[in-house]
Amino acid sequence: MIRFSGLCAILSLTLAVCSSYTHAGAPPATVQAKAAASARKATPSSRGKNGERAESRQQKYKAGELLVRFKQGVPSEKKSKLHKKHGAEKLKEFGPLGIQHLKLKKGMSVEDAVQLYKADPDVRYAEPNFAYEIQAQPNDPGFAELWALQNTGLNGAAAGADIKAPAAWDITTGTGDVVVAVIDTGIDYTHPDLQANLWVNQRRRDPR
Numbered sequence: 068m069i070r071f072s073g074l075c076a077i078l079s080l081t082l083a084v085c086s087s088y089t090h091a092g093a094p095p096a097t098v099q100a101k102a103a104a105s106a107r108k109a110t111p112s113s114r115g116k117n118g119e120r121a122e123s124r125q126q127k128y129k130a131g132e133l134l135v136r137f138k139q140g141v142p143s144e145k146k147s148k149l150h151k152k153h154g155a156e157k158l159k160e161f162g163p164l165g166i167q168h169l170k171l172k173k174g175m176s177v178e179d180a181v182q183l184y185k186a187d188p189d190v191r192y193a194e195p196n197f198a199y200e201i202q203a204q205p206n207d208p209g210f211a212e213l214w215a216l217q218n219t220g221l222n223g224a225a226a227g228a229d230i231k232a233p234a235a236w237d238i239t240t241g242t243g244d245v246v247v248a249v250i251d252t253g254i255d256y257t258h259p260d261l262q263a264n265l266w267v268n269q270r271r272r273d274p275r
Contacts, residue, residue: 126197127197127198128177128195128196128197128198129195129196129198130177131170131171131173131175131177132158132168132169132170132171132177132195132196133155133168133169133171133177133180133181133184133193133194133195133196134166134167134168134169134193134194134195134196135166135167135169135184135190135192135193136164136165136166136167136190136191136192136193137165137167137189137190137191138189138190138191139165141189145189146167146189149184149187149189149190150169153171153172153175153180153183153184154171154172154175155169155170155171155172155180156169156170156172157169157170158170168196177195180193181193181194181195203233203236203237203240204233204236205236214228214229215229215230216229216230216232216233217229217231217232217233243264246266
């Protein structure tokens with residue numbers, strides 16, 4: 068019995084194990100270990116969306132908006148005066164962080180606004196209002212081999228013929244409180260990806 072990270076890991080493991088007999092040709096224990104590792108190692112990364120302009124890093128941001136942080140001790144009057152000078156309007160201030168969310172005047176590009184605010188000695192930094200989306204992707208080096216989870220057409224396989232596991236991980240990576248029973252030929256319980264995730268029936272170990 069194995070402790071995995073959630074429903075998506077259950078589905079991923081089941082299909083990966085079943086498919087391995089007829090398609091992958093890999094021993095069931097090996098496939099199980101890799102699927103477990105992929106689910107456990109899924110970590111959040113970021114990607115931009117809903118922006119109207121893009122930088123070289125492919126990050127997208129909201130046109131006509133800017134985030135500015137002033138240096139400590141700059142009075143509110145000076146901040147307001149600078150905004151007025153550049154025709155910007157303060158939409159919101161994130162108090163604990165000291166960051167101001169600005170709306171730029173019509174016709175001013177985000178790139179120009181960044182340079183204008185950065186040039187002021189009272190400004191600590193100025194940057195576009197980037198949009199981020201949390202996205203979970205495994206850092207398992209063997210993930211590309213698990214075609215049942217995400218089929219990229221490796222070795223002539225049909226790209227996209229998979230269970231779309233990364234899309235499920237974008238929603239949730241589950242919880243370690245879920246216990247899954249795998250009815251199969253067994254696992255390598257000494258495998259480093261499985262050792263820390265094994266569930267042990269304490270009542271059977273200690274009948275008292």
